[in-house]
Amino acid sequence: MLIQEKKRNWKPIIKQFEAVVGKNGVVHHGEELLTYECDGLSSYRQRPGVVVLPRTTEQVAAVVKICDRNSIPFIARGAGTGLSGGALPSEDCVLIVTALMRQILSIDLENQQVVVQPGVINNWVTQTVSGAGFYYAPDPSSQIICSIGGNVAENSGGVHCLKYGVTTNHVLGLKLVLPNGEIVEVGGQIPEMPGYDLTGIFVGSEGTLGIATEVTLKILKTAESICVLLADFTNVEAAGAAVSDIISAGIIPAGMEMMDNLSINAVEDVVATGCYPRDAEAILLVEVDGLEVEVAAYKKRIAAICKQNGARNITTANDPETRLTLWKGRKAAFAAAGRMSPDYYVQDGVIPRTQLPYVLQEIENLSQKYGYQVANVFHAGDGNLHPLILYDNSVPGALEQVEHLGGEILKLCVKVGGSISGEHGIGADKKCFMPDMFTDTDLETMQLVRAAFNPKGLANPDKIFPTPRTCGEAARAISNKQFESVERF
Amino acid sequence: MLIQEKKRNWKPIIKQFEAVVGKNGVVHHGEELLTYECDGLSSYRQRPGVVVLPRTTEQVAAVVKICDRNSIPFIARGAGTGLSGGALPSEDCVLIVTALMRQILSIDLENQQVVVQPGVINNWVTQTVSGAGFYYAPDPSSQIICSIGGNVAENSGGVHCLKYGVTTNHVLGLKLVLPNGEIVEVGGQIPEMPGYDLTGIFVGSEGTLGIATEVTLKILKTAESICVLLADFTNVEAAGAAVSDIISAGIIPAGMEMMDNLSINAVEDVVATGCYPRDAEAILLVEVDGLEVEVAAYKKRIAAICKQNGARNITTANDPETRLTLWKGRKAAFAAAGRMSPDYYVQDGVIPRTQLPYVLQEIENLSQKYGYQVANVFHAGDGNLHPLILYDNSVPGALEQVEHLGGEILKLCVKVGGSISGEHGIGADKKCFMPDMFTDTDLETMQLVRAAFNPKGLANPDKIFPTPRTCGEAARAISNKQFESVERF
Numbered sequence A, B: 001m002l003i004q005e006k007k008r009n010w011k012p013i014i015k016q017f018e019a020v021v022g023k024n025g026v027v028h029h030g031e032e033l034l035t036y037e038c039d040g041l042s043s044y045r046q047r048p049g050v051v052v053l054p055r056t057t058e059q060v061a062a063v064v065k066i067c068d069r070n071s072i073p074f075i076a077r078g079a080g081t082g083l084s085g086g087a088l089p090s091e092d093c094v095l096i097v098t099a100l101m102r103q104i105l106s107i108d109l110e111n112q113q114v115v116v117q118p119g120v121i122n123n124w125v126t127q128t129v130s131g132a133g134f135y136y137a138p139d140p141s142s143q144i145i146c147s148i149g150g151n152v153a154e155n156s157g158g159v160h161c162l163k164y165g166v167t168t169n170h171v172l173g174l175k176l177v178l179p180n181g182e183i184v185e186v187g188g189q190i191p192e193m194p195g196y197d198l199t200g201i202f203v204g205s206e207g208t209l210g211i212a213t214e215v216t217l218k219i220l221k222t223a224e225s226i227c228v229l230l231a232d233f234t235n236v237e238a239a240g241a242a243v244s245d246i247i248s249a250g251i252i253p254a255g256m257e258m259m260d261n262l263s264i265n266a267v268e269d270v271v272a273t274g275c276y277p278r279d280a281e282a283i284l285l286v287e288v289d290g291l292e293v294e295v296a297a298y299k300k301r302i303a304a305i306c307k308q309n310g311a312r313n314i315t316t317a318n319d320p321e322t323r324l325t326l327w328k329g330r331k332a333a334f335a336a337a338g339r340m341s342p343d344y345y346v347q348d349g350v351i352p353r354t355q356l357p358y359v360l361q362e363i364e365n366l367s368q369k370y371g372y373q374v375a376n377v378f379h380a381g382d383g384n385l386h387p388l389i390l391y392d393n394s395v396p397g398a399l400e401q402v403e404h405l406g407g408e409i410l411k412l413c414v415k416v417g418g419s420i421s422g423e424h425g426i427g428a429d430k431k432c433f434m435p436d437m438f439t440d441t442d443l444e445t446m447q448l449v450r451a452a453f454n455p456k457g458l459a460n461p462d463k464i465f466p467t468p469r470t471c472g473e474a475a476r477a478i479s480n481k482q483f484e485s486v487e488r489f
Helices: A011-021 A030-036 A057-069 A122-132 A148-154 A196-201 A236-248 A261-271 A292-308 A320-331 A335-338 A353-370 A398-415 A433-438 A440-453 A468-480 B011-021 B030-036 B057-069 B120-133 B146-155 B200-203 B234-249 B262-272 B292-308 B320-331 B335-341 B353-369 B398-415 B431-437 B440-453 B469-480
Strands: A050-052 A074-077 A094-097 A104-107 A115-116 A171-177 A181-185 A211-218 A225-233 A255-262 A284-289 A316-317 A343-346 A375-380 A384-391 B050-052 B073-075 B093-095 B104-108 B113-116 B171-175 B184-187 B212-217 B227-232 B253-260 B284-291 B313-317 B343-346 B374-379 B384-391
Touching: A011 A057, A011 A236, A030 A050, A057 A074, A057 A094, A057 A181, A057 A211, A057 B431, A074 A148, A094 A122, A104 A122, A104 A255, A115 A335, A115 A343, A122 A148, A148 A211, A148 B284, A181 A196, A181 B440, A196 B200, A196 B313, A196 B440, A196 B469, A225 A236, A225 A292, A225 A320, A225 B093, A236 A255, A236 A284, A236 A292, A236 A353, A255 A261, A255 A320, A261 A320, A261 A335, A284 A292, A284 A320, A292 A316, A292 B011, A292 B050, A292 B292, A316 B057, A316 B073, A316 B200, A320 B253, A335 A343, A335 A375, A335 A384, A343 B343, A353 A375, A353 A384, A353 A398, A384 A398, A398 A433, A433 A440, A440 B184, A440 B200, A440 B440, B011 B050, B030 B050, B057 B073, B057 B093, B057 B171, B057 B212, B093 B440, B113 B120, B146 B212, B184 B200, B184 B262, B200 B384, B227 B234, B227 B320, B234 B253, B234 B284, B234 B353, B253 B262, B253 B320, B253 B398, B262 B320, B262 B335, B284 B292, B292 B313, B313 B320, B320 B335, B335 B374, B335 B384, B343 B398, B353 B384, B353 B398, B398 B431, B431 B440
Parallel strands: A050 A094, A074 A094, B050 B093, B073 B093
Antiparallel strands: A104 A115, A115 A211, A171 A181, A171 A211, A225 A284, A225 A316, A255 A284, A255 A375, A343 A384, A375 A384, B104 B113, B113 B212, B171 B184, B171 B212, B227 B284, B227 B313, B253 B284, B253 B374, B343 B384, B374 B384
16 A cells, blocks of 8 residues: 655656657646546546556556556556446556557457457457458447456456357467566467466556556457347246346357346336337347357247246347347346346346345345335346446435445345456455455455556555555444444455 | 575475375375376476375365465476476476276256366267256366366366367366465356356466366266268378368368378277378368257268368268277377387477468478488367477487477468467467567566466466576486577477
8 A cells, every 4th residue: 555645746757758748649738627527337436647648558657657656656557448447547646548559459250369459449359350240249338448457457347258158268469567566478379378377367467567558359250140129027936036047058158147126127218129028027138149059049948938937028139230229128137127227236246046036135124224225236147246336425424325335235146156256347346345255365366467567556555455544434324324234345 | 496505304394285285195205206296298307305185176276375485386286187387397396196086976957057076088078968958068188087077287188179269269168276276266156157268267277376176167968979981182282272271161060070091000000990091192071969960961062172172081980980980090199109109209289271282391301301200190170280200219319309390380370360379379389489470579478377376486486487497408408408499489
């Protein structure tokens, strides 16, 4: 933890940055800094000291070296869509923004890989290779605006990660700037390289071990056939049981998503798909891909399993347009929550799939206990929950209560053998929950890695790992609200 | 690097080990140590100082603590089937053998995972869960004798890793004893845990970061239908082109293996499958799995692609017995090489699949240049080559020549953008080739991790990373033989 004794004199530092990236590449005026004071987790805000926008690996390395020489904390930021505050600045930090690093550096269709700069938007990768029959599999909801660099930092998931895995399964290699400014390459063109899996440890390290400046991504062949099924249920447990039965039958759909009644009505209010029955307690959206015969066979089996579990209606879509309509509501779920309520808080936790009915019931109980509506939208196949807690931030104390409710949901996930994060990362938001999931020895083992790469602690400090200061503050905030049953926060 | 000044007095150390594991758990007499002087790479041999056989995590931790306190190097060994000398002892070391840690600790079919001790044999996992319709995917050739602990250390592959990935893709969590004797747990039941991916960095670290004492493995549902195709070709390039075309068509077979004429005749001499045509220059064995309709469709497409590329005959097998017959020769390939020649040296390298025809021609050229026959057996779909160099170890200098030929094959793999190891690890055998593949900065970055976990360098020293001493020795050995074109060895 870095304690700033007195306000830093940025002037000479800014001059050094300008020498590297030019005057246009450095932002340091009060109002211009506003854009950068938070990422997608808008409940935490802090203006950075200076923002630097490099364009090349060498520029990133030079900027990091200046930070290292002057002991200035630095934080990398991609598109700023992260939901755990991984790119949350500190007052004394340099925010290194990769938004201008937007080159697709090479495309090798024969070996199914592309090399991109970190500021490249997730969806551009697929757009670039789709004409040749390929796509990039990880597809976070924010895929049209989030950057590959941010995806790498947070090990992002998405709807299609059930079958194809999260970002780490699609990154073959990285060019990195280490916290001392050294440039290294990890991984490469071949999936399993000898030596330690440094690529694996960097993906998901949330900028605490360095900054990725080139990313080699695996691209996949587009499937011959894709089908989406929409099944609606009169109770959530039945939908959960259908999910379990589909997986138990040995079927791995490309994606399997669930939405509850509140979410269904929210999206119908906003995007009016016309396909999601407003009186359903839950809908399942199941996508299967593969050969035509395979998709046809799976479609039949999945429909049968849904029926056996009490599904009322099953709609299927094979053509791209109708598929898009069926997905439209799911894709708009977060935005719809924003329309239903002045504010919403997205939680991200994982549970063993078999615990789905129990956990949904417990979330409902918590919702009633706290008096906030919780809409459930989630990657059901992975057991990755996204409860959306609806609240009004203008009500004093509401955010703290909602955070506490979100925290109870995370503890519930851990209690049933799950995880405090599925795909949004730990960032600033969840670091106090790390001890709920890991022992002190486990956390110290992670710190060994952090200290090895980031011995001065300058790369994205105060993220992922709990520190007494911030957790103490959080605990105080909670106790001020006199909540019951605060075990540890 | 540890330099042993004088011979260690083992007596008091043995007493300490006996207090932990009992008298039966410690081996220290000359002849009894013979068993442990090498692993599957029998060209390197060295008796360890003492062998200890613990049965529990706590015993491993206690043994490691004794080593740590007394600054004694320790090396973990599973079943001793590794092919890169990862478990090669040193004279001064304690060899910690996990052969008695053979409990399957838990089976959770609903969540598709089992927890095993490291001494459990790979094949036992499948045997244990196959009745319920599950299997463990990574299947090294040695699967009936190799242990899960060794698989974790070497990140082992196998025939079915084309579709399903290598060991790291199937390990969810580990209980570990760190080099200081501390017990930690990394990963867990959930595939993507928050924090750094310590599970990923441990898998494939070849015992240099600690010892796994419990392994949580993912098990998969057995496919509804499996089919094996055998296609024979009159030239190797045509078979290579078929491999490329199958992958380009978007088909990912469960496995896709290739054998050349020398291997075909070797296995027919030994196991007489009767299915491998002796006059074929190459055969392809392609296994597809999935739904019946899917398998039927792929079978048709793969057969058509093989025919287009000039395959003479295509044999297919759907029933388990005939499938086994088709695989029999491939599975016996290493053993057959042993019958053809007094000794053989298995190389393990990876190339981009598209370079297959060029690399095979170059291997043929090298074979002629050195005057040793090279039989090619390989995971064609992954580009993972296993050239088997046939030689007679009783001929003075033969081993050194063969090692040099093997080294040239590795350099060839690197030259075309591949890797010096696909699934056998680096161990003692290939550490001198690491600088061919990685820059100094890259290797130093790996050393940061090693030093973080293993600061005293006691856990499996002198493996993976080149050291001046051993590489110097190797270079001297080579120069004594006056080989041409030694760039770096």
